[in-house]
Amino acid sequence: MDDFYSPVAEFYDLVGRAHSAGEQALRERLSAMTHIHDPILDIGAGTGRTVMTIAESVPQVDILAVEPAPAMRAVLTHAVAQCLELRQRVTIIPDTVDQLQLPQRLGAVVAFGVLGHLTSSQRQGLWALLLPRLARGAPIFVELLPVEKPVVLPRMMLANETIGQRHYQATLEGEPGPDDTMLLTSCWTVSGGPCATQVIRNRSIWHTFGLEDLARESGLHAQRLTPQAGVLYV
Structure with a gap:
């Protein structure tokens, strides 16, 4: 993926309120999933907002935070380094999705604001990597732009x-x-x-695509959580 974020990384958290509904839905769903014990993968972890949401919602579970943009990753690393618990739980991965080396089991996946940067073939490669590692019912949380075809x-x-x-x-x-x-x-x-x-x-x-498009191409079921966020599951 191209690095679209480093040029404006210093401003990124100033638009956090635009993402609050999706993050709140993520928090509520994860908090109710007491059965998650395997690592949670956060693709496009950015400056760490979703990492913090995951850590607060699912105590003790390891988090794999994937962020290839150097400037965004610098902010993420700073945030994780400030907290002893996060330093023990969060592994920061600088790779792009086509380079990921993952454990055999994942408890959940979070992909907020990132899948639209992938082509269809790149997404197919990602599904092939993720789906064998997810148990039945394990969720993939996604956040997309609310546009399903190119528009002005x-x-x-x-x-x-x-x-x-x-x-x-x-x-x-x-x-x-x-x-x-x-x-x-x-x-x-x-x-x-x-x-x-x-x-x-x-x-x-x-x-551009929608939640149902992701469900069709991945073979998963989909449930919408907010106008921009949803969850896919086996």
Whole structure:
């Protein structure tokens, strides 16, 4: 996968509130799954928000946190290093999904905000890697953009936050790209304080599909949890 995240990694957690519904649904489902004992795989762990959710919801289970973007991984490593329990439970993996070497058994998989960066063939390779390692009923939690085919995405507010004397404002917009893709553009404007105004534009590619499409291509059952999050299971 291309590294779409390092250029804006310093701002990533400022848009956390946009993900709160999916993370809350993940927390509720995991907390109810007292039978999970095998490691939980977090693909695209980012700066660690889902890692923290998993750790708080499923005590004592090991977590494999996959994050190939160096800047995002730096924030993740810092967060894990601050807590003795996390240092003992969380293994940070820098590999992309086509390079993963996994244990024979997984208790669950979390893939929030990442599957749309994979082509259909890459996703098929991922299913082939994951499914033999999951027991019947073991969940794969996913979070997707709420678009199932390429469309024009009008500019929307992504973040509007103030830290100290600096104000951080971000927008997101998108347009159809080749085949099933959308070209997404985020724009961060950072102003105020004793610094010049910064404008950072970042482009990424997202393959469009829905939760039911994932169910069909993986052969799994699907249940929607929020407009953007769902769970797949055998």
